[in-house]
Amino acid sequence: MAKTTILFGALLTLLGLITYFGAESLGASKRSMTALIPAFVGLPLAILGVVAQNPGARKHAMHAAAALALLGFLASAGRFISVGAAPTSVGPIALLIMAVLCGLFVGLCVRSFIAARRAREAGTTAT
Numbered sequence: 305m306a307k308t309t310i311l312f313g314a315l316l317t318l319l320g321l322i323t324y325f326g327a328e329s330l331g332a333s334k335r336s337m338t339a340l341i342p343a344f345v346g347l348p349l350a351i352l353g354v355v356a357q358n359p360g361a362r363k364h365a366m367h368a369a370a371a372l373a374l375l376g377f378l379a380s381a382g383r384f385i386s387v388g389a390a391p392t393s394v395g396p397i398a399l400l401i402m403a404v405l406c407g408l409f410v411g412l413c414v415r416s417f418i419a420a421r422r423a424r425e426a427g428t429t430a431t
Contacts (some may be wrong), residue, residue, distance in 0.1 A: 353369065
């Protein structure tokens with residue numbers, strides 16, 4: 305899951321950078337710092353993925369990554385729902401992409417946590 309965490313962190317960071325630096329070419333009237341919000345979630349997520357490569361810190365880093373992604377999902381999904389507009393402009397589309405990425409990552413984390421617990425209870429190690 306550490307490599308998956310780094311991947312999702314990189315995708316979120318890339319989303320934030322694209323929506324910020326390409327705002328005008330994507331149809332926004334101006335650049336906004338809020339376009340970087342996916343990057344503000346993605347960069348710490350990627351760092352937690354690097355930390356999770358250390359077996360001694362894996363459990364804590366992955367739980368922190370799952371919590372961060374859950375907050376990212378709740379924030380972006382909540383904002384997307386509150387906007388109420390059709391996702392035709394760059395802002396709502398970025399919110400939707402962030403919600404999907406964070407929600408998918410949280411689902412993968414939960415599945416991994418369940419598998420690790422079952423493996424621990426069975427006396428084997430999960431990969």
